[in-house]
Amino acid sequence: MSDLLSTLRRRVELADGAWFLPGAIAESAPDLLAAINFVASVSPFRTLTTRRGGRLSAAMTSCGTHGWHSDRSGYRYLEDDPLTHRAWPDMPTLLRDLAGRVAGEAGYPGFVPQIGLINRYAPGARMGLHQDRDEPDLSAPVVSFSLGLTARFLFGGLERDAPTTSVVLEHGDAVVWGGASRLAFHGVSTVRPGHHPLTGAFRYNLTFRII
DNA sequence: CAGTTACA
DNA sequence: CCAA
Numbered sequence: 001m002s003d004l005l006s007t008l009r010r011r012v013e014l015a016d017g018a019w020f021l022p023g024a025i026a027e028s029a030p031d032l033l034a035a036i037n038f039v040a041s042v043s044p045f046r047t048l049t050t051r052r053g054g055r056l057s058a059a060m061t062s063c064g065t066h067g068w069h070s071d072r073s074g075y076r077y078l079e080d081d082p083l084t085h086r087a088w089p090d091m092p093t094l095l096r097d098l099a100g101r102v103a104g105e106a107g108y109p110g111f112v113p114q115i116g117l118i119n120r121y122a123p124g125a126r127m128g129l130h131q132d133r134d135e136p137d138l139s140a141p142v143v144s145f146s147l148g149l150t151a152r153f154l155f156g157g158l159e160r161d162a163p164t165t166s167v168v169l170e171h172g173d174a175v176v177w178g179g180a181s182r183l184a185f186h187g188v189s190t191v192r193p194g195h196h197p198l199t200g201a202f203r204y205n206l207t208f209r210i211i
Numbered sequence: 212c213a214g215t216t217a218c219a
Numbered sequence: 220c221c222a223a
Contacts, residue, residue: 054214070213119213130213160212187213 009105014155014165017141017179019106025145026172028098032147032206033198035092036118039063042089043081045120057125058188058205064091064115066211068134075134077115077211091116099143099208106176108141113208121151121203123193129156129164129185132209140210141178147171147206148199149191156185171196 012020025032045059048070062068066077067088081088095116103111119127132142146169153175156164162185169175169188177184191203 048213050212050214052212052214054212056213058213060213068213075213127213132213 011106012167014167014175015157015177015181015184017107018155018177018181018184019175020167021102021105021174021176022170023172024102024105024174025098028094029147029172029198031094032098032145033204035094036147036204036206038092039089039116039118043067043084045118046083056127058119058121058127059125060117060119062115062117063089063095064113066115068115068117077134095206095208098145102145102174103141103143103176103208106141106143106178108176108178111140111143111208112210113143114210115208117207117209119205119207121149121188121191121205122201123149123191125203126190127188129154129160129187131183131185132207133183135209135211137210138182139178141176141182143208144175144177145204145206146173146175147204148196149194149201149203151191151203151205152189154187154189155181158183158185160185171198 099113154164
């Protein structure tokens with residue numbers, strides 16, 4: 001897609017500093033799936049536990065300098081994958097470049113992601129409202145890509161009780177939130193059964209962060 | 212509280 | 220399904 005057309009693409013502001021970019025990464029979807037498969041071949045998808053013994057329904061893996069992890073010690077970023085006891089896979093150049101481009105389209109120029117967290121949702125999986133607050137550097141936005149099955153994305157405010165707005169995230173969509181929305185609560189409703197020609201019975205979400 | 216569960 |  002040309003730079004001209006990408007500058008003309010539709011943008012919807014969900015909240016102050018939070019942008020929904022429909023179709024922003026659609027053209028790169030096959031290459032993104034290949035990148036996901038590479039990451040998972042080094043650091044496989046795994047199901048994480050919460051501090052109190054619950055289990056996250058979305059399977060996760062990471063790439064880049066650190067990976068996001070949760071267990072009985074809580075949430076944190078780790079330099080090494082506790083599953084493989086080795087470094088997380090390098091972030092594929094395509095992911096870094098695409099996340100930077102999409103951040104720029106949302107008004108956050110110069111974004112060079114350090115970490116890519118990949119969430120895999122089978123039908124029935126969900127993600128409760130939460131904040132991305134494990135990053136010491138909150139000046140950078142969070143960039144999110146959606147691939148495969150559709151899901152309803154909930155975007156709230158700075159307190160858990162604040163009302164949420166929702167958008168349906170489809171294959172190829174992106175969301176970027178930063179600035180006044182950087183610590184906004186967000187989540188994903190239960191993914192419904194379905195089939196996607198590229199991803200089969202899965203939804204993939206990639207979130208790019210700087211810590 | 213990125214969770215599950217009990218009950219109106 | 221929502222409140223806790």
